[in-house]
Amino acid sequence: MIAGSFTRGQPRGLDDGRAVAVRSYSAALTSFWLVCVLWGLRPSVLPAQDPVASGVRIGLTYDRSGKPGVALTPVVGANADSVRLILGRDLDFSDRLTVIAPDSGDAPVGGLNYVLYARMNAVAVVQAAVTPSGGLHVSVHDVAGKRVISVIDVPLPEPALSPDWRHAVHVVSDSIELAVLGQRGISSSRVMFVRGNEIWSVDADGEGLRVVPGTVDGLSPAWSAAGNMIAYNTLPGAGGPSKIVVRDVLTGRSWSTRAAATNMNPAFSPDGGQLVFAAGTDGFDLYSVAPFTSDEPKRLTARKGSLNSSPTFSPDGRKIAYTSGILGHPEVYIVDADGSNADLLTSSGFGDQLYRSNPSWSPDGRLVAFQSRINGKFQLFTISVRDKSARQLTSEGENEDPSWAADGRHLVFVSTRTGTKQLWVMDMESSRARQLTHGGKVQNPAWSPRLDFSRQY
Amino acid sequence: MRRFHISRLIMLVAVVAACSKKPPPAPPPAPAPAPTVNQDSIDAARRAAEAAATRAREAAAAAAAAAAAEASRMEAARADARRKLDAAVYFDYDMDEIRADQAATLDAKVPVLNANADIRLRISGHTDERGSDEYNIALGQRRAAAVRRYLVARGVSEARMEVESFGEQRPAMQGMDESAWSRNRRAEFTLTAGGNPIRVP
Incomplete structure (x- = not known):
């Protein structure tokens, strides 16, 4: 499955409260898939999408399983892996989104290759960065509209990875859900x-x-x-x-x-x-x-x-x-x-x-x-x-x-x-x-x- | 100097030897008519006193033994009364009625409580782990209250008994089978005042 879930294969070691590196599908598979995209091909392991649209148009909005895809690009800045892990897991635990976690992505600011994300079945792209001043800056992109629909800026309390710090990241997760789905998540509960x-x-x-x-x-x-x-x-x-x-x-x-x-x-x-x-x-x-x-x-x-x-x-x-x-x-x-x-x-x-x-x-x-x-x-x-x-x-x-x-x-x-x-x-x-x-x-x-x-x- | 001392020592030994050779007279069956001061009568008096003391000691020992036995009996009776007060009663699943086979346990508490008006009891209701843990607190409370009602009906003042419940939170026996559950569906008794010492009915 290209839309790798954050929870499947989650190592039990995460339970110690320390966020570790984001697990996503293998770089090899990604590279293979990206090559296929570049060649305009679709590997047979991909789930069947709209058969009519296949190969005809790009910019798919919602996959037919009912859970819209959200691409969470690599986070930059301090404790980036922990931020990405928490955001990805929160969005996954919403059970309302399919989290797509590419190993590489566009720069956290600037233009996105919306065509690419549409091919990945993403209706939205989340770009997150921990700023030098310790804030979490997030842009939520609408893939179909090819534009930013929400910008979230929250301060992250010191020390990093503390309960309050984690809570601030959870609040951002809920705001991302609000931007994508129109309904706030429950990660901050x-x-x-x-x-x-x-x-x-x-x-x-x-x-x-x-x-x-x-x-x-x-x-x-x-x-x-x-x-x-x-x-x-x-x-x-x-x-x-x-x-x-x-x-x-x-x-x-x-x-x-x-x-x-x-x-x-x-x-x-x-x-x-x-x-x-x-x-x-x-x-x-x-x-x-x-x-x-x-x-x-x-x-x-x-x-x-x-x-x-x-x-x-x-x-x-x-x-x-x-x-x-x-x-x-x-x-x-x-x-x-x-x-x-x-x-x-x-x-x-x-x-x-x-x-x-x-x-x-x-x-x-x-x-x-x-x-x-x-x-x-x-x-x-x-x-x-x-x-x-x-x-x-x-x-x-x-x-x-x-x-x-x-x-x-x-x-x-x-x-x-x-x-x-x-x-x-x-x-x-x-x-x-x-x-x-x-x-x-x-x-x-x-x-x-x-x-x-x-x-x- | 040395010779003189030795001769004196020899004389002393001779005198002592002469005295000890006197045969001991038999003790007179009756006291001497006159308190004539002689060695025989002194010895006799001493022996009589000793005999009397021995008899007194023996009597005292016997009395002490009897008292100890009585104390031990009382102690056992007190312990028995205490056991009767402390004895838990057990309940059927999801029920708060006093079981027929548990009534005797409660009946045995009544005379002890009657004999010890100062005693106050706390009755704690418990349940097994099955059922809703919140509802089980209510059920445990009802069991404690059912026990109190039973004792009140037999003349024990309600004011002497407080009731509380722990639901399934404090099992008497760990386990997930009927042998554990049946021991956990219970009411326990704690003395909160009086009974020191406990009076045997």
């Missing part, structure tokens, strides 16, 4: 999760793994929609019973509930003003509280003994999906944000094992992802909020705890498909899955929104 007895976070590309400080015995982490707050609950211990802790990411200021009961499973309302959580000493109900400003949680549900838990807001903030055991086994329900009009969402069609839980409402509001037990193992499903039609997403190993990315087409979840419980990311459109974490077992992933500030977590 992170995933929080639980490993051991602490909360960790990791970049969307699997790098930048770190502990969220001060979260010992933390569970069920959650982000606010603006990414400026996180929340989690603690296990009972020296700090008293299970409680909800909310932290302002920028100031580090924290707030916690003071209930005598077990408090768990926090979820922010989309505007960040309210926090809904589950609380109880026997049965569990959902409560709502305004963090930092109120100490008086208000009860939303009133079904004593029904184990209402795992709330998730609809993106418009009007409804909450949650798990309830009111029928004697867990199912997913939807209730108005004020606690009225509870309605069973997972009403039928999931086999005979009565266990549906852990809902996560999609950013576009149409779907709720959840887990359902099938033949003794949890698998991921989505269900349409409108007509309750369901779709099974997984079947390999056991798969739990879905959380949506901001783009509405990627889910992060816990899977046992490699033996231990690890985080995986799945593209809803192509069903392509990639492993996000390695090492000790994990639980409770929570995908952040796009983060545009220098982050502590």
Whole structure:
């Protein structure tokens, strides 16, 4: 395949957080291909393109597989290989672009041989350079229009390759996607999760793994929609019973509930003003509280003994999906944000094992992802909020705890498909899955929104 | 000088030898009518005192042994009471009802709690690793609460028992089969106050 993917054959050694040289297809193959282009030939190993257009015209825009090609020419400047690796991987992980990484390319500024890139099935060309002053300068070219459609200039924080530096490059990746596709990417988001007895976070590309400080015995982490707050609950211990802790990411200021009961499973309302959580000493109900400003949680549900838990807001903030055991086994329900009009969402069609839980409402509001037990193992499903039609997403190993990315087409979840419980990311459109974490077992992933500030977590 | 000393030494040895040759008289069956001061009566008194002391020592030892045995019995009884308080109870999968075969374990705690009004208990609910880990915290809490309800129904004040849950986060036994799961679906008991020393019912 001429459109070499960045992920295939990615060496595992990249997991240490150090970007290394970009892997692309071999120089020999490239040279051969370029020779073929020069001779106006097409080697038979190339995927079939538009047969009518073949040999007749150039300037193909979109290949028929549906993923437009983006050529990422060699980057120049300091840490150029790392920049190119991160950009290429981010664009590939979008699952919306085919990354073409030629071993050589035009100078980072100046005219492009658009004809050549059209032949490579590229609809866009990305030229990137690290400037002497430490900025990242990127030009995005429209191949069909033969012009620059976007110029991106961002400062790269010192030191190079640090988490903040990586984040700045991820932000550029998302801007490139915006220029090419009209929709911003999710490379600048992170995933929080639980490993051991602490909360960790990791970049969307699997790098930048770190502990969220001060979260010992933390569970069920959650982000606010603006990414400026996180929340989690603690296990009972020296700090008293299970409680909800909310932290302002920028100031580090924290707030916690003071209930005598077990408090768990926090979820922010989309505007960040309210926090809904589950609380109880026997049965569990959902409560709502305004963090930092109120100490008086208000009860939303009133079904004593029904184990209402795992709330998730609809993106418009009007409804909450949650798990309830009111029928004697867990199912997913939807209730108005004020606690009225509870309605069973997972009403039928999931086999005979009565266990549906852990809902996560999609950013576009149409779907709720959840887990359902099938033949003794949890698998991921989505269900349409409108007509309750369901779709099974997984079947390999056991798969739990879905959380949506901001783009509405990627889910992060816990899977046992490699033996231990690890985080995986799945593209809803192509069903392509990639492993996000390695090492000790994990639980409770929570995908952040796009983060545009220098982050502590 | 040397000769003089030797002669004195010989005389002393002779006197001592003469004394030691006296046959020891049998101890009189009854005390002498008059406390005549002589060597025989002194010896007799000494022997009697010694015998009495021995008897007292023996009695004291016997008493101490009895006390030790009693203390040991009490200690064992206290340990038994403590074991009864500490004993975990186990649950069926996805259930929070008290199992029939676990009721005796809870029943045995009641007299101990009744005899020790100062004792406060913390009941911690746990689940196996199956199921949603978030829902499992709620399930563990219900198990702890079911145990508390059971004990309240048998006369133990609710105020003496706090409940909490760890869900599946703190397994008692590692493993991914029923033998491990069945040990992990449990409620555990911790003394948070009182019981020092524990009173045996």
